Amino acid sequence: MSDIVTAVGTPNIALIKYWGKRDEKLILPTNSSVSMTLDEQLNTKTSVLFSNRLKEDRVYINGELQNTRGTEVGERLVCLDILRRIAKDKRHALVVSENSFPTGSGFASSASGLATLVYAASKGLGLRLSGKEMSIVARRGSGSACRSLMGGMVRWRKGVKADGSDSYAEQITKPDHWPELMNVVGILSASKKKFSSRAGMRQTERTSILYRSRMAYVEDAASRLTAALKKRDFQTLGEITMRDSNNMHSVMLDTWPPLFYMNDNSKEVIYKVHELNESEGKIIAAYTFDAGPNPHILTLRRNVNKVTRLLDEVDAVQKVLKLSMGNGPRILDRSESLIDERSLKPFKN
Numbered sequence: 001m002s003d004i005v006t007a008v009g010t011p012n013i014a015l016i017k018y019w020g021k022r023d024e025k026l027i028l029p030t031n032s033s034v035s036m037t038l039d040e041q042l043n044t045k046t047s048v049l050f051s052n053r054l055k056e057d058r059v060y061i062n063g064e065l066q067n068t069r070g071t072e073v074g075e076r077l078v079c080l081d082i083l084r085r086i087a088k089d090k091r092h093a094l095v096v097s098e099n100s101f102p103t104g105s106g107f108a109s110s111a112s113g114l115a116t117l118v119y120a121a122s123k124g125l126g127l128r129l130s131g132k133e134m135s136i137v138a139r140r141g142s143g144s145a146c147r148s149l150m151g152g153m154v155r156w157r158k159g160v161k162a163d164g165s166d167s168y169a170e171q172i173t174k175p176d177h178w179p180e181l182m183n184v185v186g187i188l189s190a191s192k193k194k195f196s197s198r199a200g201m202r203q204t205e206r207t208s209i210l211y212r213s214r215m216a217y218v219e220d221a222a223s224r225l226t227a228a229l230k231k232r233d234f235q236t237l238g239e240i241t242m243r244d245s246n247n248m249h250s251v252m253l254d255t256w257p258p259l260f261y262m263n264d265n266s267k268e269v270i271y272k273v274h275e276l277n278e279s280e281g282k283i284i285a286a287y288t289f290d291a292g293p294n295p296h297i298l299t300l301r302r303n304v305n306k307v308t309r310l311l312d313e314v315d316a317v318q319k320v321l322k323l324s325m326g327n328g329p330r331i332l333d334r335s336e337s338l339i340d341e342r343s344l345k346p347f348k349n
């Protein structure tokens with residue numbers, strides 16, 4: 001019988017950002033972060049097969065065999081080693097993964113990819129890990145991935161222990177706690193970013209003067225945002241979210257040499273959101289930007305059309321996505337497998 005397991009998972013968008021590590025190897029963050037898991041309009045589908053027929057791990061992303069020797073992809077496969085150790089299983093893995101959105105362009109493909117891989121591989125090895133346990137494993141592959149293991153709103157606790165056992169993701173509110181909360185995304189550019197987040201945040205920690213003041217404020221902001229989410233308080237959520245995005249992008253600019261992930265179109269959106277909120281007399285839209293130029297605008301369902309109109313007025317916006325809260329990863333039917341078991345390769349489309 002085939003041991004192929006296929007799962008689907010999704011990216012998350014951080015409202016309080018993770019940008020910096022206190023431990024590079026264990027991927028322990030310098031601050032807690034808070035995110036919204038997104039629905040399956042943006043998704044990663046991953047099939048995993050553990051087999052004695054494989055001499056090494058083989059990974060295909062969007063149909064391309066990945067070089068895993070001395071590369072970032074190779075580093076991230078530490079997740080598979082950890083799971084094999086837990087399962088006491090030495091078999092290598094064939095991983096076939098497809099993103100429904102561009103890889104490495106600021107759409108949290110590493111979060112979606114690693115969370116889905118850990119979810120599928122745990123099942124493939126017969127493990128019954130809790131969400132918390134899986135989040136600790138996924139964290140080792142990519143920090144932000146730990147937050148995509150759960151649906152709804154999620155907090156990644158920074159933890160204080162040196163071994164990282166208290167640095168995990170936990171659900172703050174379930175997906176149905178605030179179903180009106182939406183994320184309207186304007187797609188400006190699908191090009192690959194110049195600096196990977198991993199390299200960029202390392203540079204920030206080393207050189208940014210403002211980084212220390214970010215650390216002095218951000219933990220309290222994460223707690224205030226958590227409280228606002230529980231109370232469904234959009235005004236507080238909106239202000240904290242916009243200010244934290246601005247704060248992270250300020251320390252990026254203060255990095256030496258500087259890092260720019262936003263562009264002039266991103267700034268046009270920022271101005272327009274402030275104008276809209278001013279004309280409404282309250283915050284009805286709140287932007288946030290990841291390590292990329294695409295605006296994610298949080299709003300309530302009843303205001304989605306206003307936000308869409310705002311994005312339509314920006315010439316550079318190519319597409320608008322209206323994303324709601326996601327439920328986290330799930331296992332798909334065997335018929336959805338991406339692996340051709342006979343050839344040990346991806347199915348050809």
Ligand code: 2P0
Binds near residue numbers: 027142143145289
């Ligand atoms: C976040 N980002 O909180 C922030 C905001 C980008 C900007 O987490 O080195 O790919 O693999 O732990 O998780 C992107 O960083 O970095 C990220 P690693 P990761 O979503």
